[in-house]
Amino acid sequence: MKKLISINNLSYRPKPFPSDKPDILQDINLDIEEGSFVAIIGRNGSGKTTLIKHINGLLFPSRGKVEVAGLDTRHLENHPKLRSLVGMVFQNPSDQIVASTVEEDVAFGLENLNLPSEKIQKEVYGQLEKAGLLADAKRPPHLLSGGQIQGLALAGVLARHPKIILFDEPTSMLDPLTRNAFLDRVLKLRRDGMTILYITQHMEEAFLADKIIVIDDGKIVLTGSREDVFKQRNILYEIGLNIPVAAAYAQALRDIGLPIAENIFTPDALLDVLPDYQGNKPDFQPPSSDDPSGEMIINLQNVHYTYLAGTPLSEKALQGADLEVQEGAIQGIVGTNGSGKSTLLMHINGLLRPSQGMVRVAFFDVEDPATSLREIVKKVGLVFQNPEAQFFEAFVGDEIAFGPKQFELDNIRERVNKAMALVGLDFEAYKDRRLETLSGGEKRKVALASTLILDQEILLFDEPTAGMDPKSRYELLALFKQLQRQGKTILIASHRLDEIAQISNALSVMKSGRVVKTSPTHDILFNKKTINESGLSAPLIVEIVQILKEKGWPIECNSCLSIEQLTSAMQEMMI
């Protein structure tokens, strides 16, 4: 195989940069062969993006050398060639769209090559057809769905026929269905001989690659074939990463003494090797479930809402949604992007008022415009998707104190202190730090604290784990449980069934602006039809339980929605 990218002793340090801080990249050595698919994993802020920006010359090495197809990236005269050779797809799809219509955006990169119009048009429509965007060619990009925008971004890159594509967490905003479609396109590119560098927070996606590079604090910690890297479980855990879920489950099953081989990394491989039941306990009693049976605290009936009503751009987001939530429950709202989850949440704290229908939250008639938004906000907190994008203060303390100041509460300092402790931020160390100096995970914690400080009874979260590394995701799920123990009612909108299954009491499935089903979590998870019809995918644990039952294990469905619950139940059965 021909060597396409070679990185020698690369160190990078932006100017100006505080002298007490280490270089962002330190002595990176890396060779990448033509046609290979390399995944790059690491915590938020470990230097992954900085590394790949060196490959298309967006950044220059402070020391060392980066060569792509023999071109030294430091020489500016190489840049036009370099940019033709290397394409890049960014994390936040909408930031990379330049033009005001879809077709013109794909054309942008070709216009830069000064090609004749006819040639550009032919290429543009060819790419739009492959991306399934032909019907949207003349629409403005900000009205596309997340998956469509990411497809548009990729089409714009592919139109220039690069040899290397850099992906920077391209799927973090996508739901499972669009994510799989996007990954299929990436895999097809690899089969066609494209060289791919792929940054991801999802270990399952990393496992699609031939080779994995693990970065921590600007250094390469591990590199090798995907199996070799994921066998180094302890190193990965230590730096806040994870192994593919299937591999982790396989390990948990091994730990309770089941004969499962070491080299299991994918769901299919794991499901194939699950053992038959050998024990003798047909009358196994499941532990009683602790589902809360409180009063109904949220009740929405037949809610309709249309964005930009009365304009040519109007969009029906809710079309008769019903929702009931019990006090003290953690309830998940699941559905694909664009199914109306966020719009529904904004109705519960009164940010949006329904154009038709009834919204009862605690004792408020939210549909009545006379009900004050501020009064509702005292009872209901909402954490938006990517909340750190909406910071408006300069310092951590001020940002968190914003809410209490609005309500002129007393003891603000103490309240800030308590809220920060809740999310695991040290008050003295963080209160005077500037928000932009925080890492991604820390910012998310500040955003959480700035809502939790108001101590509302009802808390709403919109895709709370999107874009977070495995360790921060785990901490957040634990926080939800803790809040529930304090008596809060929690609603979480998400397209990740696997995470929400571990903590929620009930799930509401949304599709096309309606809630199609609300049931206890286990009922939804084991209902294949509902899950498939709403464009979601069942978590691996559900598939494992189903196969184990087929193999004679006397498992009760509702007791096993996390691997810990499953293994402890299985252990009892094996005695």
Next chain:
Amino acid sequence: MSSRFEFLGSTSLGQYIPRDSWFHTRDPRARLISFVIIFVAVIFTPNTWGLLLGIFFITSLYFLAHLPIKSTWAGIRRALPFIIILAILQIIFFRTAENMTYHWKIFGIGISQEALFSALNLILRFLVLIIVLNAFVMSLSTSQVTAALFHLLKPFDRIGLPVNDLTMVIQIAMRYLPLIAQIAEKTAKAQAARGADWEQKGFNPIKQAKRVLPLIVPLIVNSLKRAETMAVAMESRGFNAGQKRSSFHNLVYTWEDGLLILTTLLLSSLMLFSSYIF
């Protein structure tokens, strides 16, 4: 009920209505030039006859291009209070000669016939301008405007005008306005969700201003951050300021486009020279 957070709805961008009319199928350059000519004529036509002619021409344009009258009517209604205030000021401060004859006296202010006429003209002129402006945004998309500008300005490339960069700036600005509206919407919602008072009860301009102020800093910061990401994205897609670029749109100029410009010119000169005709 529309939401108070929908800033996107109040921008007049994106109101382009694709139609298959004769007017819509004309070259964007011809349409752009025609609109510029009409604007000039409406602004400089000297008397009421010219303005009435203008209303007549533009109403026929609405028919020709199958444009809906509804949103234009809404635009007029929104602007009407301001126009009336302007007209009243015009009446009060109208002076042509030292000793004018006042026809009426209201609250001790003398009002002449000339003043009334000029106020009427002013109202009429603004109305025509609003109607033309609405026809413009409904019949030319932002991308057609940039493409037309690009091709129209191209000859000036030779004398050193940075045409590529100029049209790029316009294109990015067009792309950015809805983005900024979205950022404003998100930030306002985030503030309201944490207790900021975004509900307006009655008329209170001080409170209103106080509410908008905290939006401005995050709006600027967020826009700059996005601009930086966008600059990086543009660079990674091969954009370089000052380099030669081509255009996606291949504009073809036909005799019908010439006819459109010629007709507009003729009609506009009727408006401009109406004082000699009537």
